[in-house]
Amino acid sequence: MDKIDWKPDPSSSIPLYQQIEGFMKEKITSGEWTVGMKLPSQRALAAAFQVNRSTLIMALEHLTSQGYIAGKSGGGTTIIHHQPERQWESPPPPNWNAYVEDGVHYPNLPTIQTINRMEFDPTMIRLGTGELSPELLxxxxxxxxxxxxxxxxxxxxxxxxxxxxxxxxxxxxxxxxxxxxxxxxxxxxxxxxxxxxxxxxxxxxxxxxxxxxxxxxxxxxxxxxxxxxxxxxxxxxxxxxxxxxxxxxxxxxxxxxxxxxxxxxxxxxxxxxxxxxxxxxxxxxxxxxxxxxxxxxxxxxxxxxxxxxxxxxxxxxxxxxxxxxxxxxxxxxxxxxxxxxxxxxxxxxxxxxxxxxxxxxxxxxxxxxxxxxxxGWHAEHCRTIRRQLKERRDCMLQLLDAHWSNLATWSTPQGGFYIWVTLHANISMAALFEHALKRGILINPGYIYDRSAKKQLRLSFAYAGLDEMERAMIELSILIRHIHCLSV
Missing domain, CATH: 3.40.640.10 (Type I PLP-dependent aspartate aminotransferase-like (Major domain))
Known part of the structure; x- marks a missing residue:
């Protein structure tokens, strides 16, 4: 399920739980949310709607009583009908979720799906992106x-x-x-x-x-x-x-x-x-x-x-x-x-x-x-890009020296986009990814390139601006120390 960009209106006379119920019902009855689809956790939905959990639970209970959704012990909540009041009048709609799961092409890892989605969020500092900044194009x-x-x-x-x-x-x-x-x-x-x-x-x-x-x-x-x-x-x-x-x-x-x-x-x-x-x-x-x-x-x-x-x-x-x-x-x-x-x-x-x-x-x-x-534009453009990328690489190396010297080791690339960083501490890279995301920083953890790369990051100096790069590198160093302290 993609990121939910709708929020209930606290100033409305309609109770919040009824607004949420109406929103979800419209998604289900229109076929946008399909039969067989599993809903996010209650905690995730409450956070997405910016309401407390009890408000969300009231909305879910109403949808359950009406036959739209059903919960399974340990299995989350699933959409079971798109028009439960008419389920005896016509055959049920196709279970598109089953088709999705049966497709022959593998889905991306959840981390990569999140990266692909969040790269289009203009508020994110993209510190892992493998493409040139628009200002370099x-x-x-x-x-x-x-x-x-x-x-x-x-x-x-x-x-x-x-x-x-x-x-x-x-x-x-x-x-x-x-x-x-x-x-x-x-x-x-x-x-x-x-x-x-x-x-x-x-x-x-x-x-x-x-x-x-x-x-x-x-x-x-x-x-x-x-x-x-x-x-x-x-x-x-x-x-x-x-x-x-x-x-x-x-x-x-x-x-x-x-x-x-x-x-x-x-x-x-x-x-x-x-x-x-x-x-x-x-x-x-x-x-x-x-x-x-x-x-x-x-x-x-x-x-x-x-x-x-x-x-x-x-x-x-x-x-x-x-x-x-x-x-x-x-x-x-x-x-x-x-x-x-x-x-x-x-x-x-x-x-x-x-x-x-x-x-x-x-x-x-x-x-x-x-x-x-x-x-004949290609050769000149390459010379320009090499110079600009070198300046960005040097900036990131300086930031690593200043703020990461006791946290990690890293390569010094002679070209390309990336610096491969290995942390000293055994911290959860998935936790670092999630904490960084909440602070508006998008990183590429090493495990998406090798499942055993549990201490590595691929940092890109090609996309983020220099000011963004500085803020993100400092913030990440603080996060790494914080997560390490919590884990020991």
Whole structure:
């Protein structure tokens, strides 16, 4: 159930419990709250309506007596009829809650569902968000870009399965600058990296296949592969990235079909896989027959004078690496433009699956992306973003030094969005998440990337403003100390 944004009116002549009863009855009879749906706890509902518990209980008792809801011992309260007074006149409505529970796609963890919802609350300080602040996005350039498109022939129809040739040609030239040779015929335009993962899971892997990946990993926070019946097995990491020495044993032990990696500014740890380890990984994967899925989302966001090591795909001479790139992390998440690079038969297979699911990415977004690269704006924008992100990273590191030095250890990322923080104390990260939320601070606890990461946080310096960042980091340090004191 989404957040309830209605409150009873204390100044009304209608008693509060009757207002609540009427509100809930309207939700049920309209079908918005479906038969079979479980209501939040009495405490949660009372807090949402901002009334005391006895007032809420009166409303629930009236709804129960009328046959709308029923409570079960230890099982909460459930909606049982949407029009109980007419239940004998017509068949009951479908139990949509049962359909929801039977769906094949896994639901997000409750924590992730809360994060996804609260990221749209303008009052929240978003200290875990994996996207650029609106003030860092190229608002003016994109406005000019669409003005230029408006003077041209606007593409309003469907495009070919692979994506427009104009955009694939621009992506091909863009990739050449980082050492990846990919003619347009080997590039598929997708609606962001997440769609690429969904297409790969549906089009290339058998149900029950096993995928190896870094532990922790971004993939643990989404269910693109698990919902398709894949198993994810984590490989240990160190300061140089994924530990290649374990790959062959894990491949043999789990009969793995694919290895997923974010070698450059890894999400969530910020780690960069060393050049030697990249070459060792390619040699090992080729020898044991294990293809690689490389996620290059952050590789353009370095902070030093030198770029990170080349992508795995740039070093690949045997066609063993599928490469996924995106515009979401640097230009605009709203454009929903990404790409997959791979052998032509693979790309054609994925394109066929894509046409079956959405009949091609937005033609307007593709035209805008082609114009963005073609106008030469990308390189300059990247330089600007690197400088601004470095300033934000330095600010967060200073705040960590000032307020967290006796609470945690952390990485110092050389690029990307994230700082991976490990607390000294064994406190409940779920409690920290909830307490922070009540204070208007949204964080990403480590357990959404690895269930065993019970002392970790992924802090993002990409979204919150500097003043917000300072206030939130100080408030979090106080909360950590408070929760620790309560737990000892």
């Amino acid at each position: 190229p608002q003016e350039q994109v406005r000019l870009l669409f003005a230029e498109l408006a003077r041209q022939h606007m593409p309003l129809g469907y495009e070919e399965a692979l994506g427009t040739y104009a955009l694939r040609s621009q992506v091909s030239a863009h990739l050449q600058r980082v050492g990846i040779s990919a003619p347009p015929s080997t590039i598929l335009i997708v609606s962001g990296s997440l769609q690429a993962f969904q297409l790969i899971s549906a089009g290339l892997l058998e149900k029950g296949s096993t995928m190896l990946l870094e532990k922790p990993s971004y993939l643990y926070s989404i269910h693109a592969f698990q919902s398709a019946g894949m198993k994810l097995i984590g490989l240990p990491m160190d300061e140089s990235g994924l530990q290649v020495s374990h790959v062959e044993r894990f491949k043999r032990q789990y009969d793995a079909s694919l290895l997923y990696t974010i070698p450059t500014f890894h999400n969530p740890t910020g780690t960069v896989m060393s050049d030697k380890r990249r070459r060792d990984l390619l040699e090992t994967s080729l020898r044991i027959g294990l293809p690689i899925l490389e996620d290059g989302a952050y590789e353009e966001l370095w902070f030093g004078h030198e770029a990170p090591p080349p992508p795995l795909r740039a070093l690949d001479t045997q066609g063993q690496v599928l490469y996924v790139g995106t515009m979401s992390k640097i230009v605009s998440p709203g454009l929903r433009i990404g790409w997959v690079v791979g052998p032509q038969p693979v790309i054609e297979r994925l394109a066929d699956i894509k046409m079956q699911t959405d009949y091609g990415s937005s033609s307007l977004s593709q035209a805008a992306a082609a114009e963005w690269f073609g106008a």
